[in-house]
Amino acid sequence: MTARTSGTGTIALLATGAALLFLVSLGIGPVRLPPWEVVRALGGGGSETDRIIVQSIRLPRAILGVSIGGMLGLGGAAMQGLLRNPLAAPSLFGAPQAAAFGAVATLSLGIADALSLALPFAAVAGAFLSIFALVAVAGRNAGLLLLILSGLAISSLAGAATALAMNLAPNPFAALEIAFWLLGSLEDRSMRHVAMALPFMAAGAALLLARRSAFRALTLGEEAAGSLGVNVGRLRLLVITGVALGIGGAVAVAGTIGFIGLISPHLVRPFVGYDPARALVPSALAGACLLTSADIAVRLIPSSSDIKVGVLTALIGVPFFLYLIVRERSRLQAGLIA
Amino acid sequence: MTLRLAGVSIRLGARNVLSGVDLDLAAGTFVAIVGPNGAGKTSALRAMVGELPFRGTISLDGAPLSGLTRAERARRIAYLPQGHVAHWPLPARDIVALGRMPHGAADPARLRPADAEAVDEAMRVTETETLAGRPVTELSGGERARVALARVFAVRAPVILADEPTAALDPRHQLDVSRALRSAADAGALVVAVTHDLGLAARFADLVAVLAEGRLAAIGSPEDALAPGILSRVFGIEAFRAENEGRPVLVPWS
Numbered sequence: 001m002t003a004r005t006s007g008t009g010t011i012a013l014l015a016t017g018a019a020l021l022f023l024v025s026l027g028i029g030p031v032r033l034p035p036w037e038v039v040r041a042l043g044g045g046g047s048e049t050d051r052i053i054v055q056s057i058r059l060p061r062a063i064l065g066v067s068i069g070g071m072l073g074l075g076g077a078a079m080q081g082l083l084r085n086p087l088a089a090p091s092l093f094g095a096p097q098a099a100a101f102g103a104v105a106t107l108s109l110g111i112a113d114a115l116s117l118a119l120p121f122a123a124v125a126g127a128f129l130s131i132f133a134l135v136a137v138a139g140r141n142a143g144l145l146l147l148i149l150s151g152l153a154i155s156s157l158a159g160a161a162t163a164l165a166m167n168l169a170p171n172p173f174a175a176l177e178i179a180f181w182l183l184g185s186l187e188d189r190s191m192r193h194v195a196m197a198l199p200f201m202a203a204g205a206a207l208l209l210a211r212r213s214a215f216r217a218l219t220l221g222e223e224a225a226g227s228l229g230v231n232v233g234r235l236r237l238l239v240i241t242g243v244a245l246g247i248g249g250a251v252a253v254a255g256t257i258g259f260i261g262l263i264s265p266h267l268v269r270p271f272v273g274y275d276p277a278r279a280l281v282p283s284a285l286a287g288a289c290l291l292t293s294a295d296i297a298v299r300l301i302p303s304s305s306d307i308k309v310g311v312l313t314a315l316i317g318v319p320f321f322l323y324l325i326v327r328e329r330s331r332l333q334a335g336l337i338a
Numbered sequence: 339m340t341l342r343l344a345g346v347s348i349r350l351g352a353r354n355v356l357s358g359v360d361l362d363l364a365a366g367t368f369v370a371i372v373g374p375n376g377a378g379k380t381s382a383l384r385a386m387v388g389e390l391p392f393r394g395t396i397s398l399d400g401a402p403l404s405g406l407t408r409a410e411r412a413r414r415i416a417y418l419p420q421g422h423v424a425h426w427p428l429p430a431r432d433i434v435a436l437g438r439m440p441h442g443a444a445d446p447a448r449l450r451p452a453d454a455e456a457v458d459e460a461m462r463v464t465e466t467e468t469l470a471g472r473p474v475t476e477l478s479g480g481e482r483a484r485v486a487l488a489r490v491f492a493v494r495a496p497v498i499l500a501d502e503p504t505a506a507l508d509p510r511h512q513l514d515v516s517r518a519l520r521s522a523a524d525a526g527a528l529v530v531a532v533t534h535d536l537g538l539a540a541r542f543a544d545l546v547a548v549l550a551e552g553r554l555a556a557i558g559s560p561e562d563a564l565a566p567g568i569l570s571r572v573f574g575i576e577a578f579r580a581e582n583e584g585r586p587v588l589v590p591w592s
Contacts, residue, residue: 084425084426085425212444213439213444213445216428216432216436216446217436217439218425219424219425219426219428219433219436220419220423220424220425220433220436220489221419221421221423221425223384223389223417223419224417224418224419224423226387226388226389227387227388227389227412227415227416227417227419228412228436228437228439228440228493229408229409229411229412229439229440230408230439231408273428273429273432274426274427274428274473275426275428275432276426277445278447
């Protein structure tokens with residue numbers, strides 16, 4: 001068939017972009033290093049200072065940028081595929097907020113410190129509960145209105161619960177620390193953070209990619225997909241679990257970083273013939289590029305205190321969401337999407 | 339292939355939508371299921387395709403449906419739901435290629451020759467070849483109905499279940515879709531179509547099953563099952579009757 005359907009070109013292009021941004025990310029900071037010096041320091045060459053800067057300080061941050069961005073992009077594409085809705089994304093439905101509550105609750109209750117494995121487990125549990133509640137409340141064949149309303153309720157509840165946890169925090173410094181952590185950042189992360197989050201995200205991604213073609217069959221609706229042999233109930237559980245694992249792992253080390261999951265699928269969809277199955281991997285790569293770029297940008301923007309990457313993605317993401325609403329408006333009003 | 343329903347009952351919440359229905363349907367027949375709104379027609383179809391839990395037995399050639407895997411059932415029974423939904427603007431040919439999924443064709447861009455042949459044949463029969471590259475969401479209702487039908491034909495299942503395949507179509511497309519289903523039955527498939535169009539049922543079906551309040555009110559040839567007494571009892575209507583080209587003509591009249 002023609003190039004329109006294969007998508008391999010898109011994947012190669014995005015993967016190259018992500019690799020380049022990864023290298024740039026390793027070179028950006030108070031000490032700027034050109035890419036070749038970065039590569040040399042990565043391979044164990046160059047000066048000791050360069051090696052420490054690249055390997056210990058910037059490498060964990062760059063790995064988290066690519067993997068969390070990739071997870072968010074993949075999660076967004078999977079949710080949009082499952083719900084057959086271009087405006088669906090975990091962050092709109094309160095999943096990261098609920099994951100953050102899980103993490104904050106363990107922190108402020110003193111159950112765990114910021115580097116304990118209890119943190120990602122609590123975050124995963126929070127994310128799972130929120131998506132499960134979303135599907136349960138909105139129903140199986142929910143239209144957009146029901147999904148948005150339920151998502152709004154769930155994310156408000158998670159926000160209120162988080163506020164309560166901060167309210168009850170033992171001292172004001174702990175509350176301040178939690179507040180900053182909630183903004184979403186990849187700064188000052190170590191390989192321990194990477195080791196903590198990566199297994200969860202890898203497991204989540206594996207689940208989301210396991211039944212790819214089922215997303216394509218869902219184009220015809222749940223009943224027709226079922227008649228083609230797709231176990232829709234199991235797919236739903238697979239996506240909920242996969243997104244919860246991935247988002248939970250990501251939030252546990254980076255706080256809430258929104259809108260990457262909403263934007264990424266839209267950027268790649270025209271290049272894969274709007275096929276929800278073929279959009280998954282390119283969307284993950286686009287997410288990796290987006291988050292890494294945003295994380296490079298916050299280091300380049302001159303400011304007195306550092307801008308958190310989660311703040312930047314929201315500042316860019318919300319206008320994009322508004323643009324999507326305007327673009328889909330006529331279809332929304334015609335009831336074709338709902 | 340024979341599809342047999344024995345004592346099939348369906349409960350939705352507190353309501354009995356189907357109560358002890360027996361049907362014995364043979365290959366090569368076009369069966370129309372008619373009945374007032376809420377008579378249980380769609381539920382019966384959804385039970386046959388395994389999308390709705392039921393009591394009783396539904397069997398294919400004597401083997402209960404519940405004993406088949408999802409893939410096995412999907413290869414034997416093709417299902418066309420109401421409304422011809424398509425949520426993403428996939429090219430029409432990719433939609434039709436979804437019909438090959440039960441046969442293991444996961445990617446429409448990499449179809450094996452046998453799968454591609456089935457897709458081409460289904461698009462030829464439904465006259466949708468010219469629509470192949472067009473996004474399905476941009477097609478007219480009639481074109482979309484034909485693409486949906488092609489997707490069902492591409493499965494090459496011995497049993498085809500269609501839920502109101504002609505609803506909301508113009509007369510030309512109503513006839514095209516009915517004729518295509520008729521040809522599938524003539525070619526040896528068992529075609530079961532739920533419809534509100536008594537005229538089309540009378541003209542095209544071999545067998546008409548009339549459902550009323552979850553029970554089988556009548557079954558037989560169009561002349562017998564749509565006889566005046568049954569129409570007035572089940573639908574509360576009278577029909578104008580005639581004959582054309584050897585087929586019964588029936589127009590709901592008063």
